Amino acid sequence: MFFKFLNTNQSMMKKFFLLLQLSIINYQLLIAQQPSSQPTNLVFNSVKPYNFILSFTPSTADGFLILKSTHPITDIPVDGTTYQKGQGLTTCKVMNSNAGTSFQVREVVERTKYYFKIFAYNGSGGSINYLLSNPLTDSVITPAADAGNYFQGIDSTSASFIADLHYLINNHTMQTYTPGYANLLMPSIYVRDTIGGQEVINCEYSGETTVYTPPFGFVATDYNREHVLCKSWMQTAAIFVANNLINYAEGADYYNLLLSRSVPNVKRSNNPLGIVVNQSWTYGSCKYGTDNTGNNVFEPRADRKGDAARAMMYEMVCYDGLSGGWGLNELLSQAYQQDQNILKLWNQQDPPDKFERTKNACINSVQHNRNPFIDHPGWATCINFDSLIKTNLCGAASGVEQIFAEASVRIFPNPASQIFNLEIETLEFSDVEISVFDMYGRRILQSKITEPKTTFDLSKAEAGNYLLHISLNGQSAVRKLLVIR
Secondary structure, three states: OHHHHHHHHHHHHHHHHHHHHHHHHHHHHHOOOOOOOOOEEEEEEOOOOOOEEEEEEOOOOOEEEEEEEOOOOOOOOOOOOOOOOOOEOOOOEEEEEEOOOEEEEOOOOOOOEEEEEEEEEEOOHHHOEEOOOOOEEEEEEOOOOOOOOOOOOOOOOOOOHHHHHHHHHHOOOOOOOOOHHHHHHHHHHOOEEOOOOOEEEEOOOOOOEEEEOOOOOHHHHOEEEEEOOOHHHOOOHHHHHHHOHHHOHHHHOHHHEEEEEHHHHHHHOOOOEOOOOEEEEEEOOEEEEEOOOOOEEEEOOHHHHHHHHHHHHHHHHHHOOOOOOOOOOOOOOOHHHOOHHHHHHHHHHOOOOHHHHHHHHHHHHHHOOOOHHHHOHHHHHHEEOOOOEEOOOOOOOOOHHHHOOOEEEEEEOOOEOOEEEEEEEEOOOOOEEEEEEEOOOOEEEEEEEOOOEEEEEOOOOOOEEEEEEEEEOOEEEEEEEEEOO
16 A cells, blocks of 8 residues: 555656646746847937937847836846836836837936936737846936026116016017917926826826826816916906917916816916915815905915916016006906015925926926026015015115215125124214125114124024125115125
């Protein structure tokens, strides 16, 4: 009996190993042959803050898996696994997986390093076989979305500062509201890839995420191009009824348009932007209600408040004089209820980030102008937006010597690290008051002085640009002061 049992087990083991060998042979027959080499010569062309071209020389293979990340990529593909465009892995995202060798790379922002890793493969589906050794790798850094010399000649201390800014930014190439916005701006700025051949966008007011099957359509996705400075506020609002304002420059200007779901867009209506104290409605991260004065206001999500403020500031300066003044107290509808101090506060609390700066560069590429308050957020303090007149916080309209007819002023050292000295020479020294403002208009120092030469301590001030306001005998002037560390 023992030998019979042993012989039976040996027979079963032989059958098991035979089946195992047959399975391995069948798997080897099913899976594609591994490529013999990886692609070469990865090149980046037309590198802009918002997109660039990636291309490479192919090897002999059925296709290439392209991985992209803002960090070094450690993921390795698994044979028999098909990866989809837009699929997120542990350390990267799948940018593409097909036989193509040249692509426009989107989902990028300025001043960011992007890593790429490319694997050749043969086969498809369960038979796909990746060459894992020595994948093609490289990286590229997107450039800064800087203004270059665009604002050359603009002097914030000049009496003509607002007019100079107006003529500079108003001289631009108008683009269409439809279909230009969807074709020129959205693919580079808003649209992201996800699995299943679908794409993703986000509402700028609420932060809501929307997945859709391309091509994108505003009606199909229930999205709008929201006019931050409302159409009904504009001096040309009457034209909208007869001639469709969206096809006029002031209605189609991309700097004044945010991508928004129709629900928060409709709720915002013609109401001003503000801080909601008594909330009556909410949608995602935005809300609606009354502010501390009892006015109905709409409050966007926190990381778009500064964006909205700078959009509104741009629109006012750009189109001032078109059928009338474009200050908040000069515009139509409920514009007079818009508190400019809220806009300036949000401009300070939510300064331009990489996304907004990248968007500025992208719009510049098609409109050929820039939003000055994105490039120079401190300029918001130079303007009284109720009437679009210049304030004293950005500098006097002319030099100190001309304003102080009988006095001269010296500030040294400038730049200053810890202290600076103020020296005033005048025939009559009295009623001298000194104030120092940061770039957002916040007063950080105020003092009355009684001596012609005074030393001020700036050891607690952060590094940056400041404005020194000097009042003397009923006259005033402003000088710039740079603090370094």
